[in-house]
Amino acid sequence: MAAKEAPKQRDAEATKGRILSAAKVEFAKNGLAGARVDEIADRAKANKRMIYHYFGNKDDLFQAVLEEAYVDIRTAEQKLELDHLPPREALEKLVRFTWQYYLKNPEFITLVNSANLHKARHLKHSKVIEVVSRKFVTMVGGLLDRGVAEGVFRPGIDPVQLNITIAAIGYYYLTNRFTGSIVFERDLTAPEALDERLQFNIDTVLRLVCITP
Amino acid sequence: MAAKEAPKQRDAEATKGRILSAAKVEFAKNGLAGARVDEIADRAKANKRMIYHYFGNKDDLFQAVLEEAYVDIRTAEQKLELDHLPPREALEKLVRFTWQYYLKNPEFITLVNSANLHKARHLKHSKVIEVVSRKFVTMVGGLLDRGVAEGVFRPGIDPVQLNITIAAIGYYYLTNRFTGSIVFERDLTAPEALDERLQFNIDTVLRLVCITP
DNA sequence: CAATGAAGTAACCAGATGGTGCATTAGCGG
DNA sequence: CCGCTAATGCACCATCTGGTTACTTCATTG
Known part of the structure; x- marks a missing residue:
């Protein structure tokens, strides 16, 4: 079927991964309270809405990280x-x-x-x-x-x-x-x-x- | 005259000290970003204005602590x-x-x-x-x-x-x-x-x- | 190929938050 | 007792921030 690793324009796993990495950096740099959700979204090149879509809220994202x-x-x-x-x-x-x-x-x-x-x-x-x-x-x-x-x-x-x-x-x-x-x-x-x-x-x-x- | 240690209604040093203690507790509990200036003022039984009067800003207060x-x-x-x-x-x-x-x-x-x-x-x-x-x-x-x-x-x-x-x-x-x-x-x-x-x-x-x- | 649902976006909101302007008052020196 | 300075209090603001609403776009599949 589909090309094995076709660079999808939409890729849930990849986006999730980018959010997680970005969050790790941001939380590590500023702590939980100091971290900014908008900054995480930017760094992940994702929309902020995606963070809430995949991880629920800031606290749950921190837990995942x-x-x-x-x-x-x-x-x-x-x-x-x-x-x-x-x-x-x-x-x-x-x-x-x-x-x-x-x-x-x-x-x-x-x-x-x-x-x-x-x-x-x-x-x-x-x-x-x-x-x-x-x-x-x-x-x-x-x-x-x-x-x-x-x-x-x-x-x-x-x-x-x-x-x-x-x-x-x-x-x-x-x-x-x-x-x-x-x-x-x-x-x-x-x-x-x-x-x-x-x-x-x-x-x-x-x-x-x-x-x- | 007043008793030697009359509880003054206004006492800059005492207020400063209460703010410092309160700030220590709040910063220790929540970190710099997580600490709330209003909470410090409340805990110190001082007005928030006093914090800025004596310490300048949140960062300088943290430094003092x-x-x-x-x-x-x-x-x-x-x-x-x-x-x-x-x-x-x-x-x-x-x-x-x-x-x-x-x-x-x-x-x-x-x-x-x-x-x-x-x-x-x-x-x-x-x-x-x-x-x-x-x-x-x-x-x-x-x-x-x-x-x-x-x-x-x-x-x-x-x-x-x-x-x-x-x-x-x-x-x-x-x-x-x-x-x-x-x-x-x-x-x-x-x-x-x-x-x-x-x-x-x-x-x-x-x-x-x-x-x- | 239509439909369906997931991926993605932009604009927005309500409440929180650091920080101030300004009036008031206590207390001290004269 | 007066007046000046420093302590105090209240109300207020501009901005930020986590979270959401409402909508569009894509990919898959029956």
Whole structure:
């Protein structure tokens, strides 16, 4: 039948996608309250009416953006295949990945901050989040167990606390890089500064987890 | 004559103070864009006109709130008198303090997040911040040096990185406690959970800094 | 090919929101 | 007790903003 990928003049999926991307940018830049629906429509090269047609209202659009952001990071994490690596290298790879993901996807951080400003009410009843999150926690738990079994990791470490710490030491540095650069009178965004921070973080985590760092 | 502390009907300082407190609450709860000037006026039991009279505009008011928040935490830190303690205990005390300050002053975290969403433009030319920050960095730097001299801390640790890490492992947990509770399917705000996190953080920092944790 | 429903558009609206003009009044110095 | 300055209050405005109404255009299919 129709040409497989004929450039349709009307394409619901494409429009929806453009709106979602545009919304991600706008929400990340200005927060939920600061984001402007008109601006999203413009950036998406769509009519504002389409936003309400596909997503209902501003809040629901934000929720859709947020869910997509979580699915994206969790999907990327699953592709790490940490099982194929010795525990210590796997752990280092996870710290590296987390840092680099935040660095390459700065909007993720801002979106999560906005979600938390609103006490995560946009995720509270999201089934998608539940599913992808569970796989993620399991992954790190498995890695810890394996490391303990092989005698390289300390036993008794709570995988949730470790997860939080790995995220924290990267996330905090990056969200607060603007105030941080002022407080510490040092450009925290310079490439060398970023490299230095990653090394420090790897060191921190290895010292926390490994028996002989 | 009137009693020494006669409640004046007109009191510029008091009104200014009420506006500042009210603004802190409102900005912390809703962010810069989400905060409502009328709501601030109501909460301060002041007329909206007064806000513009004393602070100029919404942005300048936000800046005033932010500066006060920074001065407050830095002042509290200076009162710790870490010099009077052995390095190891001093470090633990600092980690404890940071955690508890965030817990007791949750608005600090949200305000800093808002400031960073706006790339810290509200602090960029603030002289106050510069002064209080410098004293703070010096304090931790001094502690590290002393610990190294006494042979209990590893040498070569960057005080800025350490500062950031101490803040990060508490701050991240607390800002993201809402999404975190969903992702990890565990109530991160329960008192036991908070205690557990503090212990984990102390452990993390001591392992990072001390020669024999 | 007509009809049908979905995709898309433009103009519009009501309420909210940051910000002001101006009159009023308290309190202090003289 | 007077007059001046700074504190306060009210009413008001211009604009913005999320959301909607009413309409057109396209693509598919019976």
